[in-house]
Amino acid sequence: xxxxxxxxxxxxxxxxxxxxxxxxxxxxxxxxxxxxxxxxxxxxxxxxxxxxxxxxxxxxxxxxxxxxxxxxxxxxxxxxxxxxxxxxxxxxxxxxxxxxxxxxxxxxxxxxxxxxxxxxxxxxxxxxxxxxxxxxxxxxxxxxxxxxxxxxxxxxxxxxxxxxxxxxxxxxxxxxxxxxxxxxxxxxxxxxxxxxxxxxxxxxxxxxxxxxxxxxxxxxxxxxxxxxxxxxxxxxxxxxxxxxxxxxxxxxxxxxxxxxxxxxxxxxxxxxxxxxxxxxxxxxxxxxxxxxxxxxxxxxxxxxxxxxxxxxxxxxxxxxxxxxxxxxxxxxxxxxxxxxxxxxxxxxxxxxxxxxxxxxxxxxxxxxxxxxxxxxxxxxxxxxxxxxxxxxxxxxxxxxxxxxxxxxxxxxxxxxxxxx
Amino acid sequence: xxxxxxxxxxxxxxxxxxxxxxxxxxxxxxxxxxxxxxxxxxxxxxxxxxxxxxxxxxxxxxxxxxxxxxxxxxxxxxxxxxxxxxxxxxxxxxxxxxxxxxxxxxxxxxxxxxxxxxxxxxxxxxxxxxxxxxxxxxxxxxxxxxxxxxxxxxxxxxxxxxx
Numbered sequence: 001x002x003x004x005x006x007x008x009x010x011x012x013x014x015x016x017x018x019x020x021x022x023x024x025x026x027x028x029x030x031x032x033x034x035x036x037x038x039x040x041x042x043x044x045x046x047x048x049x050x051x052x053x054x055x056x057x058x059x060x061x062x063x064x065x066x067x068x069x070x071x072x073x074x075x076x077x078x079x080x081x082x083x084x085x086x087x088x089x090x091x092x093x094x095x096x097x098x099x100x101x102x103x104x105x106x107x108x109x110x111x112x113x114x115x116x117x118x119x120x121x122x123x124x125x126x127x128x129x130x131x132x133x134x135x136x137x138x139x140x141x142x143x144x145x146x147x148x149x150x151x152x153x154x155x156x157x158x159x160x161x162x163x164x165x166x167x168x169x170x171x172x173x174x175x176x177x178x179x180x181x182x183x184x185x186x187x188x189x190x191x192x193x194x195x196x197x198x199x200x201x202x203x204x205x206x207x208x209x210x211x212x213x214x215x216x217x218x219x220x221x222x223x224x225x226x227x228x229x230x231x232x233x234x235x236x237x238x239x240x241x242x243x244x245x246x247x248x249x250x251x252x253x254x255x256x257x258x259x260x261x262x263x264x265x266x267x268x269x270x271x272x273x274x275x276x277x278x279x280x281x282x283x284x285x286x287x288x289x290x291x292x293x294x295x296x297x298x299x300x301x302x303x304x305x306x307x308x309x310x311x312x313x314x315x316x317x318x319x320x321x322x323x324x325x326x327x328x329x330x331x332x333x334x335x336x337x338x339x340x341x342x343x344x345x346x347x348x349x350x351x352x353x354x355x356x357x358x359x360x361x362x363x364x365x366x367x368x369x370x371x372x373x374x375x376x377x378x379x380x381x382x383x384x385x386x387x388x389x390x391x392x393x394x395x396x397x398x399x400x401x402x403x404x405x406x407x408x409x410x411x412x413x414x415x416x417x418x419x420x
Numbered sequence: 421x422x423x424x425x426x427x428x429x430x431x432x433x434x435x436x437x438x439x440x441x442x443x444x445x446x447x448x449x450x451x452x453x454x455x456x457x458x459x460x461x462x463x464x465x466x467x468x469x470x471x472x473x474x475x476x477x478x479x480x481x482x483x484x485x486x487x488x489x490x491x492x493x494x495x496x497x498x499x500x501x502x503x504x505x506x507x508x509x510x511x512x513x514x515x516x517x518x519x520x521x522x523x524x525x526x527x528x529x530x531x532x533x534x535x536x537x538x539x540x541x542x543x544x545x546x547x548x549x550x551x552x553x554x555x556x557x558x559x560x561x562x563x564x565x566x567x568x569x570x571x572x573x574x575x576x577x578x579x580x581x582x583x
Contacts, residue, residue: 024565038489038491040451041451046578048582050582072449075449078449121489123488126489138489139513140489140513140520141489142520142577143516143520143577145578146581149578149581150581188483189436189482189509219513222486224512365448366440367445367446367448384487386440386441388440388441388444
């Protein structure tokens, strides 16, 4: 029988030839991920088990990135709890302080997650690793507690929806615009429980950074995972990073899809998701003049070096961000930070009046480092614009790509880079 | 084992109630269900905590619990006293989190359409039958696979694994 890439990866991890959509399975997991918000609950659950040993200390990853550098005493206590757990269990991959970065940027960069893997994380944006051709999905803390005991997790095999990306990308249009456009097209539950498989001629040319951004936001359409077929671009990225052997899978020609949706990327202009859902997408040029108080460029969606290069190309030397706009630049990992420093990007940002922060998820989830007051508006390269997501319930969040965010920071209202 | 019957007053919501609304991230620096419950739904319905009574039931439209993977969301709802959630559909991580912590959830678009805020509803969890005691209308929800029912009955995934 013909299978999709997702079905093939899942089957291989259950020791089966094929799995079918709707079937309940218990695949072996290559990597289980927790962060400082979700780990304490998982550890609490894990400690209910008798022998109290993790099944494999090399397959668990703990990244302290959400409320770090610790924003308050309670958060510091959480990180301490996780640190002590990692020491007791001799967990190989524990990241804190200057070693920590935003988890979904950090794990691929370090080659901890690889093509062909099954990865589960107690973080909804775990689906990011689908960009590598892995099956990766978000689950809960209790799921990871169970996976730390058994090395497995329960799943229903998803149906797959194929998105065939055709056409040519317009100037400044990036992975972020493609995924915002798709979410706008199908809605926040348009791919509920399904696998979103990205294919077509445009995909073959997308950089890894763009693929990560697209796979990252599959969850915003309700998707179980987002996945790309690995190719030479993937190979180039992983060959120098992978800590383990990896395997490329691809869908068979005649496999079954729930739907096949063709997306003509030539029609996609720069996108913005207006409050309060990621599906409220519009062309930036079509929205009325919206003055803003803050810009955030960072996160697991758009905090990579490529994103900072785009922002710096717009802000350039000598330009200033608008005095009414707090502009936060958050390199997603220490490596991104270091590269941005070497390339002179951070100097451009700081000289322009922006704030450069340590790697953290911080403001994306309204944790810290850039919380909004009532009535404030923010353009952010992050992934969610729900009510109160970045602060006060009466604040408003507009999601966009780094070029739009940088241009808006300079102008003081939401605009396109060609206005600069 | 005799059938599990849940009976409570309905708190009704629309579509896409997300986990940031159920429990905002500003309270995620704790895992204490009692504290989480004190802030449950506060960004979507600030009166919820005042109004909710033990055994009450949440009824919502599409994609309940979308957004983050935070298990604090179903934990907050459970600790606030809610005995079950009925919705047209659930976001997938919320769905598994609810089952894994033993919070009963049911899908029934017919029931959601007809049930009003404040109605008293009775649920037979084993049979998936929803009874609106105000209108005396009965709705049948889809039954979950046996292993999910067992997880809910034993009180959560870890308890289930231990057995």
